[in-house]
Amino acid sequence: MNSTNSRIAVAITVNGTAHELQVPARQTLAECVREELGLTGTHLGCEHGVCGACTVLVDGQAARSCLVLTVQADGATIETVESLANDDTLHAVQQAMVDNHGFQCAFCAPGFLMTIKALIDNQAVLTKATLREELSGNLCRCTGYASILAGAEAVLGLTGESNA
Amino acid sequence: MRETIVGPFAGKFVGHAVRRVEDPRLLTGEGRYVDDVQLSGMLHAAFVRSPHAHAHIRNIEVAAARRSPGVVDIITGAEMETLVHPFIGMLALKGLYDPRFYALSSKRVRHVGDPVAIVIAESRAQAEDAIELVEVSYETIEAVANASDALDSRKPPLWDNRSNVLFDFANTYGEVDAAFAGADRVISHQFKEQRVSNQPMETRGIVVEIDPKSSAITVHAATQSAHMLKWVLALLSDRASIPASIKTLAINRDRVTRFAKSAKAILTAKPELKEPSPMMPAMVKQFRAEPSRFVDLQRAMLGLLAKSDNDRPEVLARDIGGAFGTKGSASREDLAVYAAARKLGRSVKWIEDRNEHLMGGGHSRDEIVDISMAVRNDGTLLGMKVSLTLDQGAYPAFPFGGSMFSQIIRVMFPGPYRVPVMQFNGKVVATNKGTLVAYRGPWAVETFVRERMFDMVARELGITAAEVRLRNIVTMAELPTPMITGPMLDVRMSAHRTLVDAIAIADYDNWPAAQLAARANGKILGLGIATFCEAAPGPPDFFEHSIPGSGALAGIEPAKIVLEADGMVAVITQQVPHGQGHETTLAQVAADQLGIPIEAIRVRYGDTKITPFAMMGTGGSRSAAMAGGVVTFAARELKERIVDIAADLMEASREDIVIEAGNVHVAGVPARGITLADIAVEARRRDQNAAPGEAIRVAQEFDGGEGGWTQATHACWVEVDLETGQVAIPRYVVVEDCGEIINPAIVDGQIRGGIAQGIGQVLYEKITYDDAGQFQTGTFMDYLIPTACEIPDIEIHHIETPSEIEANYRGVGEGGMVVAPAALTNAIENALAHLGVRISEPYLPPSKILELAGVIQTARSTAR
Ligand code: FES
Numbered sequence A: 001m002n003s004t005n006s007r008i009a010v011a012i013t014v015n016g017t018a019h020e021l022q023v024p025a026r027q028t029l030a031e032c033v034r035e036e037l038g039l040t041g042t043h044l045g046c047e048h049g050v051c052g053a054c055t056v057l058v059d060g061q062a063a064r065s066c067l068v069l070t071v072q073a074d075g076a077t078i079e080t081v082e083s084l085a086n087d088d089t090l091h092a093v094q095q096a097m098v099d100n101h102g103f104q105c106a107f108c109a110p111g112f113l114m115t116i117k118a119l120i121d122n123q124a125v126l127t128k129a130t131l132r133e134e135l136s137g138n139l140c141r142c143t144g145y146a147s148i149l150a151g152a153e154a155v156l157g158l159t160g161e162s163n164a
Numbered sequence B: 001m002r003e004t005i006v007g008p009f010a011g012k013f014v015g016h017a018v019r020r021v022e023d024p025r026l027l028t029g030e031g032r033y034v035d036d037v038q039l040s041g042m043l044h045a046a047f048v049r050s051p052h053a054h055a056h057i058r059n060i061e062v063a064a065a066r067r068s069p070g071v072v073d074i075i076t077g078a079e080m081e082t083l084v085h086p087f088i089g090m091l092a093l094k095g096l097y098d099p100r101f102y103a104l105s106s107k108r109v110r111h112v113g114d115p116v117a118i119v120i121a122e123s124r125a126q127a128e129d130a131i132e133l134v135e136v137s138y139e140t141i142e143a144v145a146n147a148s149d150a151l152d153s154r155k156p157p158l159w160d161n162r163s164n165v166l167f168d169f170a171n172t173y174g175e176v177d178a179a180f181a182g183a184d185r186v187i188s189h190q191f192k193e194q195r196v197s198n199q200p201m202e203t204r205g206i207v208v209e210i211d212p213k214s215s216a217i218t219v220h221a222a223t224q225s226a227h228m229l230k231w232v233l234a235l236l237s238d239r240a241s242i243p244a245s246i247k248t249l250a251i252n253r254d255r256v257t258r259f260a261k262s263a264k265a266i267l268t269a270k271p272e273l274k275e276p277s278p279m280m281p282a283m284v285k286q287f288r289a290e291p292s293r294f295v296d297l298q299r300a301m302l303g304l305l306a307k308s309d310n311d312r313p314e315v316l317a318r319d320i321g322g323a324f325g326t327k328g329s330a331s332r333e334d335l336a337v338y339a340a341a342r343k344l345g346r347s348v349k350w351i352e353d354r355n356e357h358l359m360g361g362g363h364s365r366d367e368i369v370d371i372s373m374a375v376r377n378d379g380t381l382l383g384m385k386v387s388l389t390l391d392q393g394a395y396p397a398f399p400f401g402g403s404m405f406s407q408i409i410r411v412m413f414p415g416p417y418r419v420p421v422m423q424f425n426g427k428v429v430a431t432n433k434g435t436l437v438a439y440r441g442p443w444a445v446e447t448f449v450r451e452r453m454f455d456m457v458a459r460e461l462g463i464t465a466a467e468v469r470l471r472n473i474v475t476m477a478e479l480p481t482p483m484i485t486g487p488m489l490d491v492r493m494s495a496h497r498t499l500v501d502a503i504a505i506a507d508y509d510n511w512p513a514a515q516l517a518a519r520a521n522g523k524i525l526g527l528g529i530a531t532f533c534e535a536a537p538g539p540p541d542f543f544e545h546s547i548p549g550s551g552a553l554a555g556i557e558p559a560k561i562v563l564e565a566d567g568m569v570a571v572i573t574q575q576v577p578h579g580q581g582h583e584t585t586l587a588q589v590a591a592d593q594l595g596i597p598i599e600a601i602r603v604r605y606g607d608t609k610i611t612p613f614a615m616m617g618t619g620g621s622r623s624a625a626m627a628g629g630v631v632t633f634a635a636r637e638l639k640e641r642i643v644d645i646a647a648d649l650m651e652a653s654r655e656d657i658v659i660e661a662g663n664v665h666v667a668g669v670p671a672r673g674i675t676l677a678d679i680a681v682e683a684r685r686r687d688q689n690a691a692p693g694e695a696i697r698v699a700q701e702f703d704g705g706e707g708g709w710t711q712a713t714h715a716c717w718v719e720v721d722l723e724t725g726q727v728a729i730p731r732y733v734v735v736e737d738c739g740e741i742i743n744p745a746i747v748d749g750q751i752r753g754g755i756a757q758g759i760g761q762v763l764y765e766k767i768t769y770d771d772a773g774q775f776q777t778g779t780f781m782d783y784l785i786p787t788a789c790e791i792p793d794i795e796i797h798h799i800e801t802p803s804e805i806e807a808n809y810r811g812v813g814e815g816g817m818v819v820a821p822a823a824l825t826n827a828i829e830n831a832l833a834h835l836g837v838r839i840s841e842p843y844l845p846p847s848k849i850l851e852l853a854g855v856i857q858t859a860r861s862t863a864r
């Protein structure tokens, strides 16, 4: 099968490091960061675009890395969950999740964390209700979401408001 | 209503929502889940699976696939039968036929997704490419698509020309006919639960690592029980003939002596195992009826005996992305991947994809229950007749599947109510569907049916749902009292109190008026309640009442606790956490006993090389009581040993030694204290035989002591939109008692997560097969998992029944999922009661709601 042999040159920046890679045309961005770059913090829950566990930031926007081919990301800047913490200092969204027992098995965590980081970075204007909608593209099977929402509300400054 | 989370602090940890120890690792991408294992030179596996529900395999052609780039090997079902032993069910129960089957199918496929060959290639993509090139010729057979097909003797048998009813049993408790004859009313109904699926966000997976130099085998696995997986793989792999194994043993006599020694040690430690097992008569009968079963078992056992240590795997389970029961089995795929790695002498990885996981990764529920309740006109229950049909699909889960669940369903059916007499008939049937596995309360149908039925009885008799429950629930004044099925409801059984509290919190008495007023304003509201209890871990004899003979193996929880040379304390558990936060909760328990901070404790788990042996792993809402208990007692013993040394070092009497925040000192003079590291140095000086890195080691086992129950009442409010069929849940209340709470945030998380799955079951989730057994829910677009928009806020009220019992912790893992389908369905029926609606199945998507309410015509009855 040719697709397995032919490789295509791509240049991507992942978590601040520039990479020049030769990748199979059919390789997904998720496979690229996990296997090629060894960044296994990004998880694959469904590989068909529903669960959101694979969410990374592509040029600052949340994207499902199971649906993006590496070649499509040529020239892009990618952020994965590994980029959040600064040495021993957790990113505010990580700390908020620790403080609220956000996750249980945490398999879904990278997707939620990156989705929420994009909301923070893009200064999204949210209510508790619209936050739920923003996070409805990420599935969690363990928590029933209350703890994740509590963490997200805390880091997004929505704690005071009544549950509109 | 959320717990305030507190940071690690020096004081009492149990009872506080201590931050999770595992979070910094898991939230920074440092977790190590099975798919994160990447080994150099590792190969990848993919399975060729049946597209048919039921078919003979006439031919399988792999030549083209072998030539595909990167393919290293293809093992078909026929070859697999030379590499492994069949799965042989371990339960011997009267009336049970337990089929034997191999890791891959060679002659016949029995469900869509049944694996017929495994392809091993250099990459996963190459393995998946090659699958397409394997040509299998099938000759289809009529499918046994559902339970009614299974009961139809004209349908083809799945197994060996036997009936598709694999297990048929009946238990009578008391004078049932007399009770029914004396009743004012006998009310009957048939209920069903649709097939659903656990669907953890991480699918199944396994990496079998073969050390190229030593050929030692390490199995990296997402499993709920590392030791179970280790021994199943050791038992069923490396097939050798009986003469070959005898020859190996003749050459390696030490292996026989070693076995005899360890058997003797086990029998000395557990003399009850010397008694002939209550399963014996049924087992002998099984062997008589099927001598080849005996031969298969002997061949596997002798093979295990003849294995060198190096031919047995060690299992390593690190972080696991959820399971809810589905990873409590050793799967056919696990064994196939293991066999392939052994054959090739190379490491092999298999990560299941979501489609495979939906098809064959484990389904659950799928029962039909006919129930009759004999009652007095005032609602007093005089007796029940229950008839269960459980559809366990084609291949029974190993080691425990549908036949075991059917027994827990039987034992649990009375719940916390007075049931004076009961008739219970059960059938476990085989159909052309995926394997039925445990899912968060695999017996949960008893709660759904009983709690639905109480509502129906109340409606028939013109009393309230609260009244019928209050009339029949066991009050605390009656305790202790045994359930009619045997297990004891001890003095902490507070289900009655949870019910009374929930009724008060819900302002239940004023509900009919509120409902009517809302309806006058065009709002269709409903309120449902449901009460239950779960064995968490249950009274001491719980397993014996379910499966006589299983208690000795199931009941024991071991743990080790070690003061390490550097002054840290290691808690070593056989639990395999997969979201429950044991690294935090077990550290809290040990920290309080020892008087040290949580940071001074490491919880070690998942590695069969270091963890104590037990088959149960994590599941069954057992770990709070069992692991919490054994860690309490082991830590206490370690403290005694520490105090002995401290008393000597400080020339004080033992009674005067205190340990606070890790400081070991004489009472009143903390400034002159010493550390655990100092104690460790002295302990190592005294014990020249201490293992490297260890100072004091304590090992204990705990049988669960008094055991006990967790109990709860849920109250659920719904608003039903008769335009769209949507159900909103404006309020959801839980009143529960799980004894002393180790970490409230973790307990609440377990409860909320379980309720979310219960809501998912009722409003969204159904595994669907058509009438020909074709699988129809192969993606997350077909099988709908609730999102953050669909799960309401959930209020949790804890009560704790005071008790003198030490380590009075009980589990909460399953309860939310067990009760929620009943509470929510009761609420929906309550909302639609004025339309004459009766609900028999907890699957109520919008179309079904509109159908029930008569807004739309009944669709073609949906396939099961
Ligand atoms: S893995 Fe990408 S959305 Fe599920």
Ligand code: FES
Pocket (backbone or CB within 6 Å): A103, A104, A105, A106, A107, A108, A109, A139, A140, A141, A142, A143, B201, B321, B322, B579
């Ligand atoms: S925490 Fe397990 S899937 Fe979200």
